[in-house]
Amino acid sequence: MRVGSGATGWAIENSRLLLAEMAGEPFARFARKSSSETRLAESIALWVVLRLSGVRAITGLLSAELTNAIRERIADNTTVDHLLRYVRATHASFTRELFDLCETQIPTEDQPAMMRCISADLFEGMETLSAAVTEKFAAERSRWFAGPIGERFELVSAILKGKPVDTRKAMLQLRYDLTLHHIALVLWQDEITQDSRHELETTALRLLDRAGCSSMLLLPAGPGRLWAWGGRATDRPGELRRSDEPVDLPARVHVASGLPGDGVAGFQRSHEQAITAERVGRITEPSPSRLCDYGDLELVILLGDDADATADFVRRELGPLAADNRTMAALRETVRCLLDNERGVAITAKRLHIAKNTVIYRVKKAEQLLGRSLREDHLRLHLALYLAGRLGSSVLDRQDPATGLENSIRAVSK
Numbered sequence: 001m002r003v004g005s006g007a008t009g010w011a012i013e014n015s016r017l018l019l020a021e022m023a024g025e026p027f028a029r030f031a032r033k034s035s036s037e038t039r040l041a042e043s044i045a046l047w048v049v050l051r052l053s054g055v056r057a058i059t060g061l062l063s064a065e066l067t068n069a070i071r072e073r074i075a076d077n078t079t080v081d082h083l084l085r086y087v088r089a090t091h092a093s094f095t096r097e098l099f100d101l102c103e104t105q106i107p108t109e110d111q112p113a114m115m116r117c118i119s120a121d122l123f124e125g126m127e128t129l130s131a132a133v134t135e136k137f138a139a140e141r142s143r144w145f146a147g148p149i150g151e152r153f154e155l156v157s158a159i160l161k162g163k164p165v166d167t168r169k170a171m172l173q174l175r176y177d178l179t180l181h182h183i184a185l186v187l188w189q190d191e192i193t194q195d196s197r198h199e200l201e202t203t204a205l206r207l208l209d210r211a212g213c214s215s216m217l218l219l220p221a222g223p224g225r226l227w228a229w230g231g232r233a234t235d236r237p238g239e240l241r242r243s244d245e246p247v248d249l250p251a252r253v254h255v256a257s258g259l260p261g262d263g264v265a266g267f268q269r270s271h272e273q274a275i276t277a278e279r280v281g282r283i284t285e286p287s288p289s290r291l292c293d294y295g296d297l298e299l300v301i302l303l304g305d306d307a308d309a310t311a312d313f314v315r316r317e318l319g320p321l322a323a324d325n326r327t328m329a330a331l332r333e334t335v336r337c338l339l340d341n342e343r344g345v346a347i348t349a350k351r352l353h354i355a356k357n358t359v360i361y362r363v364k365k366a367e368q369l370l371g372r373s374l375r376e377d378h379l380r381l382h383l384a385l386y387l388a389g390r391l392g393s394s395v396l397d398r399q400d401p402a403t404g405l406e407n408s409i410r411a412v413s414k
Contacts, residue, residue, distance in 0.1 A: 180231030
């Protein structure tokens with residue numbers, strides 16, 4: 001490799017840190033922990049080190065990575081201006097990191113000349129990168145919105161944004177009745193294959209049929225991504241989380257679902273809920289959810305809208321119990337299960353597959369750490385335990401240095 005493993009490792013490591021720092025406004029839409037965000041940040045970082053090594057043109061694998069990252073952003077209605085702002089902010093951050101590195105590695109007397117050289121080189125590099133991003137964005141947008149799929153996508157996007165649309169004509173073009181009772185799904189794959197579209201569509205049809213839908217609308221929303229709606233004329237579709245049997249999904253497929261709604265407003269609202277459920281479900285613990293149901297995540301969404309306030313509430317209510325380690329996790333799980341089951345020791349022991357004496361011991365230990373009885377202010381304690389269980393490390397006291405805003409609820413609920 002032209003720049004060596006050390007420089008490449010620096011670029012990748014700093015790109016991961018930057019993803020956390022860039023999670024808030026005005027770049028909240030980029031903070032979804034998907035492959036496109038990682039690709040974009042890493043591509044910019046690698047371009048920085050390649051530029052300093054003497055490379056003058058964006059070609060080969062780097063060009064392909066930029067194209068793939070931009071392609072995945074097209075369906076999110078990202079504008080080229082917003083994308084360029086993100087690219088410039090990311091590029092500027094890597095430049096600052098290089099300057100900080102120079103201050104520690106370069107003799108003081110040589111630093112001014114070195115920084116001038118880096119500034120001039122990277123300024124020209126930023127112009128080259130911006131031109132490439134603009135060109136690739138225009139090409140990918142034209143490719144995506146060409147043909148019937150693009151026309152349907154723009155029509156649905158207009159409906160979702162509440163723009164004036166002739167409902168009768170829209171229903172004829174979409175071949176879907178907007179006056180029905182609806183439920184919306186968002187499906188995606190982390191690893192895109194040639195069969196991605198077929199697998200997503202097959203999964204969506206099966207799930208919507210399971211919800212009792214008689215009419216269905218499927219809309220590709222980017223590579224490895226699908227928006228879907230199902231409708232019923234007589235009553236509302238069923239919620240997937242209330243299904244009698246567990247929802248079985250293909251290995252690579254993730255699904256987010258909204259709540260059932262009525263008419264055009266329900267069509268819009270259920271989709272908004274599915275999008276929110278997807279973004280929140282990506283950070284729930286112990287691992288990102290394969291089925292992200294808005295109804296299941298609603299308390300997390302409503303209670304965790306302000307990331308800083310949510311983390312402060314959890315840590316304040318739990319005190320030492322908020323430590324992010326296995327011992328405290330076991331205590332939190334036991335206390336929460338006890339409160340879930342109206343302080344029943346026997347049923348708690350059965351559900352956690354531990355002895356009753358273990359439950360009693362853990363409860364006493366938790367009360368010692370809390371400095372109060374579990375009966376005192378138990379509603380706030382219960383809520384704090386619930387949020388800690390669903391949001392995990394993002395609201396707990398880490399034992400290692402904080403990693404910024406990467407798990408911010410604010411970043412994923414907008």
